[in-house]
Amino acid sequence: MISHCFVRLIMQHYSDLRISRVLTRRNVGTLSSFPLAEVLTNSIDDLIANSDVIVECTGDVFFGTEVIERAFEAGVPVVTINAELQVTTGSYLSGKGFLTEAEGDQPGSLAALREEALQMGFQPLVYGNMKGYLNHNPSPEDMAYWSKRQGISIEQTTSFTDGTKVQIEQVVVGNGFGATITRRGLEGLASTDLNVSGNALGLIAEDAGQPIVDYVLPNGYSAGGVFLVCRHDEMQAQAIEYFKLGPGPYYVLTRPFHLCSLEVGKTVRRVLAGGGVLLNNSVSPTLGVAAIAKRTMKPGEVIARGIGGFDVRGEAVKLADELDHVPIGLLRNTVLKRSVEPGQLITFDDIEVQPSRVLDIIFQQQQQVLQQVQTKVQPAMLCQALP
Incomplete structure (x- = not known):
């Protein structure tokens, strides 16, 4: 899904960018319905030789690692939308070449929100994720039903449902920005009011003595976005309250969407323009x-x-x-x-x-x-x- 949507986006809305090759492990002859079937290849060498930047969206830790190592041997930067790879081999790879998470999935969206917050003088205490549903041990039958209904793989559906995905995403953010966790598996607060839950997490972070990563389970308001809990200069408190963020000392900044493949192009442009890493798992993860x-x-x-x-x-x-x-x-x-x-x-x-x-x-x-x-x-x- 990610590759199809990303290719269509570049074709239709990015006149300054061109999809030169798309690497696949499947038989190219069976993929005539792909948006740009003529650029499909089974060769990593062919991909690298025709790329200024590679977007890695395999969702596969093993194959993705192979592709990125080969890309770095050739000096080609990589944008990934594969937090699973980042948290497994990403720290090693980040020391070998230019590797950044893309804006669009929750980690990249949190990174983008953080950049905006820092420019406004906010200091993040909590990097938060909003999770709509959690069942640690779903049945294969339920996952097959929801996989078909949502149009994504049963493996993706299961990792979203049992909480694995949110744990992976938050660990990448924590490693990338020097944040920690307060207990194994995160707090995962049930939440009916994000400001109340944000204040609670802010207190937990203050007690921990460093920023934390965590998530909430919303009830009564929309899930699916990301948020920060921040502090700001006390002298700005009156102005920030006037700006409708409350009296402080904790301020909750939200980004109520993450549009996956539709946002990856922003990070590709960032890299091609010489911009720095948005987020990776860091070379010294904790x-x-x-x-x-x-x-x-x-x-x-x-x-x-x-x-x-x-x-x-x-x-x-x-x-x-x-x-x-x-x-x-x-x-x-x-x-x-x-x-x-x-x-x-x-x-x-x-x-x-x-x-x-x-x-x-x-x-x-x-x-x-x-x-x-x-x-x-x-x-x-x-x-x-x-x-």
Whole structure:
């Protein structure tokens, strides 16, 4: 859906841009209905050779990582609308080339809202997402129904419904902007009034001593957008109240839409004009998304897929607290070595890991986190030993 809509947008509304190639793993001959069938290719080399910037929207962590690594070898910048990839291999990739999340999905929309807020003097305390519906363990039958009704894949429908998607999105935002979480899986406040919920989250962030990422579950008002909870200079309080944002000290700024493929072109233009990164997972992440079992599983059972599957769901974790967690984006046809129960965090001791480039990158990133943790712990231990 994303690629089709994006191609149509560029064709019809961007006279200064041209779609030169579209990479697909399917048989090109079977895709005659694609908006620009003549530019379809199965060759990554062909894609790179004919691109000034690549828009990666595969939704696939493994293939997307391969494409981006190849692009960076050729010095081609990449705009992605794939938060799943960002949170899995994005930190490694961000150190190898120009990688930015696109405006349009919630993380990019939050990044754009943040840029506007900073220009107006606001200081973000909370990066918030509005989630319309949550069911941690939906049935395959329900997901098949909603997938057909909404016209998106059952995997996407499931990851949206069980909360994995919002956890991934908020972790990317947290890593990109130095925000943290207050507990595993986020607070996820039930909300009938965004200003009231925003104030509550603002207090939580103040208590944490740094900005946080989180989400609300709206009831009685429209979901689907993003919001910031901010502070501002006290001397501006009277003017801001006159501007209808309330008496403070916390101010809620909202962006009530995210239009996915219709907004990606803005980020492409930003990159081609020499603009900086809108958002990525940073080269030194502090947060990750762990796999949490949805059901009882026994040794020998196969986790067919992590994101959007019916075996596990994702929860945001602090990397320093969960060094042995399995990133949910890694799980694909993975065999269990040990029994797990619902709600249990999956560790590397629980699974047989299949070799892959993604696994290599994850291990490299974990070693970096471990070294950071050890560097912080050792000085504290030395100070305690001094008389």
